[in-house]
Amino acid sequence: MDATHRPVISATGLYTPPETITNAELVDSFNEYVRRHNAEHADAIAVGDRPALEPSSVEFIEKASGIKSRHVVDKASVLDPGTMCPRIPERANDELSIMAEVGVTAARQALERAGRAPGQVDAVLCAASNMQRAYPAMAIEIQHVLGIDGFGFDMNVACSSATFGIQTAADYIRAGNARSVLVVSPEITSGHLNWRDRDSHFIFGDVATAVLVEDAAMAPADHWDILGTKLKTVFSNNIRNNFGFLNRAAPEGAGQPDKLFVQEGRKVFKEVVPMVAAMIVEEADRLGIDPRSLRRLWLHQANAGMNRLIAQKVLGHEASEDESPTVLDTYANTSSAGSIIAFHQHSGDLVAGDTGIICSFGAGYSAGTVFVRKAG
Template identity: 80%
Template sequence: VLAEIGVAAARDALARAGRDAKDVDAVLVACSNLQRAYPAIAIEVQDALGIEGFGFDMNVACSSATFGIQTAADFIRAGNARSVLVVSPEICSGHLNWRDRDSHFIFGDVATAVLVEAADFAPAGHWDILGTQLKTRFSNNIRNNFGFLNRTAPESRDSADKLFVQEGRKVFKEVVPMVGDLITDHIARLGIAPADLRRLWLHQANAGMNRLIAQRVLGHEASEDESPTVLDTYANTSSAGSIIAFHLNSEDLKPGDTGIICSFGAGYSAGSVVIRKAA
């Protein structure tokens, strides 16, 4: 199932870029909830698309897509690939505790795909990656203990921790400043002023978190145009959320416009990708 929705998203991404599978060197499946340990879902996606090269899975919870984008960019910078597909199939409903009234309604299921390519190979109208920055800090406040070492039956009394569990207020209090500081530090390092940011495409976890993070970065409360929200339509789609926000709210930007794709979630993990619309 994970590979099937991933393949569908990948085909859409390839079509939008005018690319064929033979142009792609690698496939990264980056998502929160992997269907199995092995063979890698990425290799199944690679096989279904007919891509040569290599593929592997990676999991950094809700930051998986941005971590995948940096990994893809690093492969390209190192000369190990020219074109990399980063696929994020998120079946969040698979890890929900439907008896937990505080969390079961939060999530949605979806798949996204991003094609990361060398600048001299990318098609016209692409986005340049100006820089990436990642951060992790251990916390138990968002946790899922499911794995092959704990095979408790779902109906067992002690199985609740094998599903999604979070301390929402603690997450809010700790993640907002962490992400705000990450973005502020990142753009400063790149010589970009907050006023130069045309748009923030933030992880779609909580509207209140996004509002405060954007305010910390921009210095004022962001408008819907500056920091669009898609939560009301798609819910929290884990690592795919910021990519959906970008996909649906980027066509109106002009060459030279700069923005940030940013994710944050369990780990804690956070990833920032600063991009600029190419001519």
């Protein structure tokens, strides 16, 4: 590969909403909703026409997921038993959209950390699990606000959007079609979570991340070489969200459960863990890397049990917190941003020559791996 067309990660950025919801707060809200629902439908429940809803608990949430809290853009409305979803006021067309707002904040931090001026960036990819509109692209709005004279487009591969975006950006670098590309992932997941579903009401949190992928020839000295990337998709209905512009006008609207996040969690666990572990090992072998020598795994932050098993299959032993750090406990599942948060917060202590992997997996199924090595 021509050295002038070698992609690297120059910097990352992170925006964290200031409001936090603990498991205890979430359980109090959910259980009050359950109490009201069961009281309202007491007669139907008594004769067996409608099942009673079961309450949630802090112990259930932490055992099922490892999550202890999450950040959201609208705490009050999520915790209101009469609402239980974020109420984000619509903005006029000449106002900055909420996704662009949080995305721009993360992007500016990445640019600042790399010492990069917006005018030196060629493209913006907005890679996220749900977009707040069909067009204009969120990426183009972010590009406009930052003052980038280039191009941008949106891409959605659910929880793997960021890693798919990184490979896409790296391919632009390798082909010589760009020298600097921002991959921005504004994940306002609270908007497509069913906060009234006991099995999933605790899963998601809001955040925004940014990854600056650049030609090594212009990157700062403190960067990460991209050794290789691998993407994989396998169709599955086990994680699904049916909301979209083709059904928005249906009489039932977005209030139906399948217009929000739904999943068959046990099936996802059983099918995704071996698929992702095998993908990592096979790609490491192709790159001439002993997977057991990986210094750190920045895995998708969806479920603590899944990450533990994947890391064990890759490393050949139970991974320590140092080898496979988690941000799931305080951020919850932030879709495509999760592995990027882990990388952003837990990569500064590595030294030149250390090798690791950024990995995501989610609906699709989709999975992405980005093998990186600290430059020196």
